Amino acid sequence: MAIDTLLTARWIIPVEPTGVILENHALAIAAGRIVDLLPAAEALAKYPDAGREEFPGHALIPGLINAHTHAAMTLLRGIADDRPLMEWLTDHIWPLEQKWVSEAFVRDGTDLALAEMLRGGITCFNDMYFFPEVTARQAVQCGMRAVVGMILLDFPSAWAATPEEYLSKGLALHDEWRNHPLIEVAFAPHAPYSVSDEPLLKVRTLAAELDRPIHMHLHETADELRQSRQHYGLRPIQRLKQLDLLGPNFVAVHMTQLEADDIAVVAELGAHVVHCPESNLKLASGFCPVAKLAEAGVNVAIGTDGAASNNDLDVMGEMRMAALLAKAVAGDASAVPAHAALRMATLNGAKALGLDGEIGSLEVGKAADIAAVYLDGIETQPLFDPISDLVYAASRHQITDVWVAGRRLLKNRAPTTLDTQEIRQKAAAWREKLLATAKAT
Numbered sequence: 001m002a003i004d005t006l007l008t009a010r011w012i013i014p015v016e017p018t019g020v021i022l023e024n025h026a027l028a029i030a031a032g033r034i035v036d037l038l039p040a041a042e043a044l045a046k047y048p049d050a051g052r053e054e055f056p057g058h059a060l061i062p063g064l065i066n067a068h069t070h071a072a073m074t075l076l077r078g079i080a081d082d083r084p085l086m087e088w089l090t091d092h093i094w095p096l097e098q099k100w101v102s103e104a105f106v107r108d109g110t111d112l113a114l115a116e117m118l119r120g121g122i123t124c125f126n127d128m129y130f131f132p133e134v135t136a137r138q139a140v141q142c143g144m145r146a147v148v149g150m151i152l153l154d155f156p157s158a159w160a161a162t163p164e165e166y167l168s169k170g171l172a173l174h175d176e177w178r179n180h181p182l183i184e185v186a187f188a189p190h191a192p193y194s195v196s197d198e199p200l201l202k203v204r205t206l207a208a209e210l211d212r213p214i215h216m217h218l219h220e221t222a223d224e225l226r227q228s229r230q231h232y233g234l235r236p237i238q239r240l241k242q243l244d245l246l247g248p249n250f251v252a253v254h255m256t257q258l259e260a261d262d263i264a265v266v267a268e269l270g271a272h273v274v275h276c277p278e279s280n281l282k283l284a285s286g287f288c289p290v291a292k293l294a295e296a297g298v299n300v301a302i303g304t305d306g307a308a309s310n311n312d313l314d315v316m317g318e319m320r321m322a323a324l325l326a327k328a329v330a331g332d333a334s335a336v337p338a339h340a341a342l343r344m345a346t347l348n349g350a351k352a353l354g355l356d357g358e359i360g361s362l363e364v365g366k367a368a369d370i371a372a373v374y375l376d377g378i379e380t381q382p383l384f385d386p387i388s389d390l391v392y393a394a395s396r397h398q399i400t401d402v403w404v405a406g407r408r409l410l411k412n413r414a415p416t417t418l419d420t421q422e423i424r425q426k427a428a429a430w431r432e433k434l435l436a437t438a439k440a441t
């Protein structure tokens, strides 16, 4: 078999099976896919003519999956810190977005996010933001994999004026990107407090017809629950259940303030949860009971949320935070061990997005979406267990190389398809424009 690239490494952590660490192994890649995973010595004999890349001090892991973000919000990083969600959103972020969000804003903000995410080992992101067609285009230009949201709000924005227009533009997006190898689309109604029943019912029907995920903020804060009780007499989860929205294609983001009944509903209906620990902490939103959800059989993935509420797009950081926070929330140091946190940041993300047949683990037949993490530095010595080091000791700065569909998008920490100098200049220009408005709000 003709092999394009043979990656040999000190460790390969395939994630499936859980907890396995392969020492001195190799991944053979052809036409963007993993075609073999075997001991390095055997690989060299079997594929003598393959282009070889050696990683003697690295672990190769599946590319990390950011299962919830608003990529272009990188341009709003640090503009409105230290406020609770509703004040942050309604008094600061939404006014700024109303004034500034445009195709150019989303293009430049997405490029900044792509560079940051690649340097953090992320190979796929699930996005919810205005001008999703621009996000998709920028991701493809860079070579990154993305799920872009057919967003939906009750109120107008620069992208659409009415719920009907959001949905028709979303469907056009679906048609435009159908069958693209790097892009998927998902319905992305913003939240229970910003989308009313009628458009949600349309989403339910369309999502079933088109077999698409539904990606939505849900149970983010206690305030959301209070509002829902006032307007609908129901907890948001109960309302969505009544609307028949919850099911195996539903991706619920945040999920704090959960009672036993809520967990039972989510588990029974097979919905997925995306845990965004740093955003939840920074906005003082609450705690997602990850250990209880996992115990109930719910698939829990990891997201960063946007860079305006985090303030970085660092899935390695979230993975560590998720593992630590789960122990404190459960009162149990054995909750979310390192291998489970790594799985949340990879295969569980793929599963939530309906992409686990394609990505999320290093298995023969899957796309070659891979990150190389340098573990031979002083920060991870002495090295007893590479998975422990990855989750509890390493940081995203140790990611050196990244491949998506076999294409090397990060080489020795430098993006190969993005002009980082230009990205920085554009971000600086946006800073000047935004600063004037931010001071006034």
Ligand SMILES: CSC[C@H]1O[C@@H](n2cnc3c(O)ncnc32)[C@H](O)[C@@H]1O
Pocket (backbone or CB within 6 Å): 070, 085, 089, 093, 094, 097, 128, 129, 130, 151, 152, 153, 190, 191, 217, 220, 279, 305, 306, 309
């Ligand atoms: C419909 S485009 C996405 C919309 O969501 C806003 N947003 C960003 N972070 C959060 C969050 O944590 N909860 C709710 N909404 C959020 C973003 O600013 C866009 O307006």
Ligand SMILES: [Zn+2]
Pocket (backbone or CB within 6 Å): 068, 069, 070, 217, 253, 305, 306
């Ligand atoms: Zn969000």
